Amino acid sequence: MAQYKTPGVYVVEKNAFPNSVVEVATAVPAFIGYTEFSDNKGTSLAQKAWRITSMAEFNAYYGGPPQSKFSINPLPAADPKAPPVTGDFSITDSATKQRTEYELKAEGTSYILYYSMLLFFMNGGGPCYIVSVGHYGDDLDADKISAGIDTLLKEQEPTMVLVPDAVRLSAQDCTTVQTNALMHCGFKMRNRIALLDVYDGYKDRQDPAGDCVGAFREAVGTNFLDFGTAYYPWVNTSIVKEKDIDFTVITNLDVLTDLLKKELSPITDAANPTPAAKVKIDQLNAALAAITSDWTKSQDPATDKQTLNKTLLAVSSLYPQIILAIQKKLNLLPPAAGMAGLYTMVDNTRGVWKAPANISMNGVVSPTVAISNDEQEDLNVTTQGKSINAIRSFIGEGVLVWGARTLDGNSLDWRYVSVRRTMIMIEESLKQACKAYVFEPNTANTWVTIKSMARNFLTSVWKRGGLAGASPDDAFSVFVGLGETMTADDILEGLLKVSILVAVSRPAEFIEITFQQQMQKS
Known part of the structure; x- marks a missing residue:
């Protein structure tokens, strides 16, 4: 109350309404992995969480795709009594009629963060954080990736944590990174979830090497499972296009040239080749000679490379098979990044309480x-x-x-990922709103203000379908006050306790329709 000492008229304004609760963002993933570079106009972004909103920004701050390399290797002849060996492509010798299978083996370290980002944005992704823990050419290091996860301790906005490159580590190191992500989400922060990929999730569960799902379950442990979710199997995508691949991705070009010559040997060895066959042979020989020579020193190497690639695609039927096989290998991706994009799309269109399921994945050809x-x-x-x-x-x-579902599938509280994420949104929104009342008098006026603020916010969530109940009183309850949530000692100790009960809407996972015959009535 102001002290009036001078006669006059004084205007006193009082707030009629409580502070409103601003709903926090629910779909802001953080990706940890390896990039081409990490630079913002001369300032290093290494081991820093940096917010971007599009793939164009990712390219500007972190560069483009990794330069993948593959070698062509013949597979050993299979035992006649054993099942036939199938490689990535095969070629039959025209003279001996013997069929040889070949495999394309990835050379060097494989990085998939860039392709995962493409899958994320293709499925509806929006604002996200990137933590670059290294550059192309560096060895994958579980300690660096775990340190990148710890970088997010200073960031309050991310609501999801993803580590796509973890599946390129050894099985043991992948487990270490994934359990660290779960601990980060469930123990240290408690305001985000981890989207995990099943190690070797492209394999069938009956694979002779072992059950990948069973191995994942054993490795992930039992701690903080309600803050994690996983998807199986991996997916064949259409991220990498055929035009993005050419002969430069093959390390042993001598093997490639030998195979292409062997493919056209029936035409070359013919007694009287047709004029069209002669042109085809000349084009192939010229292209192969250019490939094996130092074509990069020409005046326009980019155009020459494109021309050579088009020539090989036109004159050979084997070369397109090799390019297609490489494309298929590059397009094999774990699904977590795509799911993060779908989470964003569902949150923006339906709300965080809508289960992110029964929705199609964009850019995905098929599950493996x-x-x-x-x-x-x-x-x-x-x-x-x-x-x-x-x-x-x-x-x-x-x-x-x-x-x-979350990884805590037996919990009636936290079985569904939409329930966990809805609770995170409600908790964080009210937590941020209640900061305005820190150090306010711990009296009935403050209690009523906080209760009114919380009820208004929860009513808004209920109206949009986030809470279940025929009326707001059925959907939630807010309790605060002396003798209700606090004792006199609590007030003396500076504690203001608010108790909120919410009935979060849950997905109809199992729909049962009962049919029964009845007697004819007419």
Whole structure:
């Protein structure tokens, strides 16, 4: 109350309404991995969390795709009694009629953060954070990636943590990184979730090397599972285009030239080749000679490379097979980054309380493993409770996400990822709003203001479908006050306790329709 000492008229304004609660962002992923460079106009962005909103910004701050390299290697002849060996492509010798299988082996370190970012934005991704822990040419290091996760301790905005490059580590190092991500989300921050990829998730569960899902469940442990989610299997994407690949990705060009010559040997060895065949042979020989020579020193090497690649595609039927096989290998990606984009799209269109499932994935041709209903039973419901969400292909519908559970599948509280993310949004929004009342008098006026503010916010969430109930009183309850949530000692100690009960809406995961015959009535 102001002290009035001079006669006059004084105007006193009082706030009629409580502070409003600003809903925090719910879909801001943070990606940790390796990039071409990390620079912002001369300032290093290494081991720093940097916010971007588009792929153009990623290219500006972190560069382009890695320069992938592959070698062509013949597979050993299979035992006649064993199943046939299948490589990436094959060629039959015209003289001996013997068929030889070849595989394309990736050379050097494989980095997938760049392609994961493309998949993220293709599926509806928006603002996100990037933590570059190294550059192309560096060895993948679990300690560096874990340090990149710790960098996010200073950032409050991210709500998801993804480490795409972890699956390129050894199985043990991948486990270390993923468990660190779970601890970061569930123990240190508690305001974000980890989207994990199943190690070797492109393999079938009946693979002779072992069950990749079972190995993932054993490795991930039992701590903070309600703050993590995982998807299986990996997906074949259309991120990398055929035009993005040429003969320069092949390290042993001498093997390539020998194979292409062997392919056209029937035409070359013919007694009287046709004029068209002669032109084809001349074009191939000229192209192969240019490839094996130092063509990079020409006046316009980029154009020459493009011309040579087009010539090989036109005169050879084997070369396009090799390019297609390389394209398929580069397009094999873990699905977590695409799921982060779908989370963003669902949050923006339906709300964070809508389960991110029964939606199609963009830029995905097919899952690497076809899953049936029976096979999904163990993925979705298991005695250990470590639910793995399936990505399945349905006739006429495309590739759909067919699961919406956290890794804590046996918990009735935190079984669904939409419930966990909704609670994170409500908790963080009210937490930020209540900061305005720190050091305010711990009296009934403050209690009523906070209660009114919380009720208004929760009513808004209920109206949009985030909370279940026929009325706001059925959907939530807010308690605060002396004798209700606090004792006299609490007030003396400076504690203001607010208790909120919410009924978060849950997805209809199992829909049961009962049919029964009835007697004829007419």
